[in-house]
Amino acid sequence: MLPVFALVDCNNFYVSCERVFNSKLLGKPVIVLSNNDGCAIARSDEAKALGIKMGVPVFQILNIIKAHKVHVYSSNYALYGDMSQRVIQALTQFSPNIEIYSIDESFLDLSGFSSHNRTEYGRKIKYTVEKWTGIPVSIGIAETKTLAKIANRIAKKSKKPNGVLDLTASPYQDKALELIDVEDVWGIGRSYSRFLKENGIKNALQLRDANDWFIKKRMGIVGTRLLHELRGISRYPLERCPSPKRGITVSRSFKQTIGALAELLEAVAGYVSIGTKKLRKEHSVAGALIVFLMTNRFKKERYYYNMTTIRLPVPTSDTSELIQYAHRGLTEIYKKGYLYKKAGVMFTDLAPETQVQTNFLDSIDRIHSNRLMKALDNINEKMGSSTLKYAAVGLSGKKKWQTVFNHRSRSYTTNWNQLLEVS
């Protein structure tokens, strides 16, 4: 049986989450900002209409915000993560085979539905998700993921499909592809879109009908797969179980630059704490650790970036052990006299925690350390995420490296202290 994919995509997801808990925002321009309230990373349709682009720094649009009374929110990942779970919960009613692609997108397997049922079924999915969660979604249906993406885009942008478009075996498929600029095709980014346009390939239809050999030569195997997908031959199957992570990164920009090593050490200890917690949640251990440090990348003068990789004698997810290694690495790459803007840690060479090769020179009591980590995670899970923390992260007080969220909404769904009051 030929596969049929439905891509369910939440509209302006972060903004929609804010609107669920504040109906005054409906119909108004709203944006949600990145960490430190730096850039606009989600925009309502009204905000998009004002010309606010994805990822634009806030300081560049202050006049628009003021003139049009744009509502501005800091990002609230606890809320968005929780809302995402609710959407997924609703979607699982509609297909046993679902791939959670990102926080706001899922693919559903709709193979086996006859054509007039599919659109109807899509409508039912859309209606149910909106009713259960308050989040509006668009649905694109087609023979491949790439075509479903295109159907979704048209479903979202055009009036007629009203949020659900089935392009499977559709006589309108050519028309649809012609409507899509080549840079809006899934898998075509800045670099490829420039190259393709220079070669007269301006929309998805022209890309689909491009010369195989030419595309293979210039875009490799990825380009070939993309052509096939546009032609209705599925090259990216539905992935029901997420494959284990290959790496975990925790990094942050600082609102203010930092010069002192002591403060950077605290910041990095904090990132290791976050990262190791994720590591343990995945039941993984890290075989290597990368620490990096950089000044402001937008400033050419006095720019400095450095990183170092530390191979661990025994793969581990122990927080205190990894803080020590990270501190060693950071001290190595730190250079006095620079003002740093960002630092981070990456855990790589991940392996399942059950497969740790012990080293007879190992001086650490692994069983004890595992028990300690479990207790730490349990307490922080129950009592709040920083009930117990390592002294290396620093004691209370305002820190230069702490991320700023000056426009945050309350955590309506995840924090007992911040439940919505109905008046």
Added chain:
DNA sequence: TCTGGGGTCCTAGGACCC
């Protein structure tokens, strides 16, 4: 003055081995 964070996959080239 002010510019996010976390991922994946692919490829080319070097090191090394037989």
Added chain:
DNA sequence: TCTGGGGTCCTAGGACCC
């Protein structure tokens, strides 16, 4: 001066995604 031919593994960097 002549100077093979593969193979594997690893890494860095590019390109893309949300």
